[in-house]
Amino acid sequence: MKEPRILLIYTGGTIGMVKDYDSGALKAFNFDKLLTNIPELEQLDCTIDSISFEKPIDSSNMNTNHWVSIASIVEDHYQSHDGFVVLHGSDTMSYSAAALSYLLEYLEKPVIFTGSQLPIGDLRTDAKENLITSIQIAALQEKGKAVVQEVGLYFEYKLYRGNRTTKINAEHFEAFASLNYPPLIESGVHLKVYHEYLMRKKGVKKLHVHKNLDNNVAILKLFPGFNENILHSVVETPNLKALVLETYGAGNAPTEEWLIDGLRKALKKGLYIVNVTQCSGGSVIMGQYETSSQLEALQIINGKDITTEAAITKLMYLLGNKISRKTFKTIFETPLRGEMQ
Numbered sequence: 001m002k003e004p005r006i007l008l009i010y011t012g013g014t015i016g017m018v019k020d021y022d023s024g025a026l027k028a029f030n031f032d033k034l035l036t037n038i039p040e041l042e043q044l045d046c047t048i049d050s051i052s053f054e055k056p057i058d059s060s061n062m063n064t065n066h067w068v069s070i071a072s073i074v075e076d077h078y079q080s081h082d083g084f085v086v087l088h089g090s091d092t093m094s095y096s097a098a099a100l101s102y103l104l105e106y107l108e109k110p111v112i113f114t115g116s117q118l119p120i121g122d123l124r125t126d127a128k129e130n131l132i133t134s135i136q137i138a139a140l141q142e143k144g145k146a147v148v149q150e151v152g153l154y155f156e157y158k159l160y161r162g163n164r165t166t167k168i169n170a171e172h173f174e175a176f177a178s179l180n181y182p183p184l185i186e187s188g189v190h191l192k193v194y195h196e197y198l199m200r201k202k203g204v205k206k207l208h209v210h211k212n213l214d215n216n217v218a219i220l221k222l223f224p225g226f227n228e229n230i231l232h233s234v235v236e237t238p239n240l241k242a243l244v245l246e247t248y249g250a251g252n253a254p255t256e257e258w259l260i261d262g263l264r265k266a267l268k269k270g271l272y273i274v275n276v277t278q279c280s281g282g283s284v285i286m287g288q289y290e291t292s293s294q295l296e297a298l299q300i301i302n303g304k305d306i307t308t309e310a311a312i313t314k315l316m317y318l319l320g321n322k323i324s325r326k327t328f329k330t331i332f333e334t335p336l337r338g339e340m341q
């Protein structure tokens with residue numbers, strides 16, 4: 001059997017950063033140095049190729065064009081490679097992993113996002129384990145087929161479904177959580193694969209790479225004291241097409257007249273509004289409390305247990321695909337890539 005061929009896609013992030021000793025700040029460095037820093041990569045049972053963003057970025061600078069670039073790199077190398085590892089800063093990795101899950105429709109090969117909390121050259125770095133295990137996961141095959149056939153995120157001994165993750169910690173090596181979906185693989189002495197949670201492509205369709213994302217979207221987080229001016233200034237933003245409304249608990253919002261009225265008017269003008277809980281885990285259950293019944297009556301889209309990261313990117317993807325007004329709510333409420341229940 002021939003060795004799997006893996007493509008590393010280096011976008012930037014701490015994993016490939018060095019310290020500027022004059023300023024003390026971390027800055028991105030040349031990708032070639034990343035490989036020389038991990039001679040262990042030579043020992044893996046796979047062929048590794050790499051490609052780098054021309055100008056590696058801190059992931060705070062990530063935007064929709066970068067997502068399309070990553071998707072295009074996967075598309076261009078889809079026939080020649082068996083798996084992909086995307087090296088990415090952890091700050092916005094959950095957004096990118098979710099976006100890529102939508103852009104890569106009918107994916108049959110692993111696309112694993114990873115990064116690190118400490119630079120690769122640091123004595124106590126978490127980068128080596130994250131990178132080496134991500135490559136091993138991307139190379140995992142059973143009966144000639146990839147074990148993972150979706151976009152995943154590997155960090156600190158766990159592979160998660162990419163569009164289910166959130167960055168929860170800026171300090172701990174365990175920087176990500178996936179509170180509404182179990183890990184797909186756990187790395188201990190062996191790699192434990194939870195086959196029952198892995199996504200399997202149905203049908204015979206081949207990879208279709210979407211390249212249109214519409215970023216006329218916003219996130220509005222409720223808080224006690226939230227006032228009418230703020231609501232108006234957000235929903236009346238020129239060109240705004242869709243809004244993630246981060247509500248309390250199981251999808252609850254104040255029952256005040258001005259809020260319901262303001263939302264009703266915005267919906268009438270054509271704005272899509274999705275109800276997503278600001279809790280890290282659990283689900284929106286519209287109608288469970290009086291405080292969400294009114295949102296339900298307004299026909300606001302039910303985000304169920306989707307993360308904010310997966311919701312905002314799903315909006316960009318659906319708007320980019322010019323989904324019709326009639327079906328938009330139904331399609332949003334349907335799991336497209338395992339991002340919601």
Ligand code: ASP
Pocket residue numbers: 012013014015057058059060088089090091092115116117
């Ligand atoms: N600021 C960095 C980034 O997201 C942090 C990291 O790499 O984890 O690019």
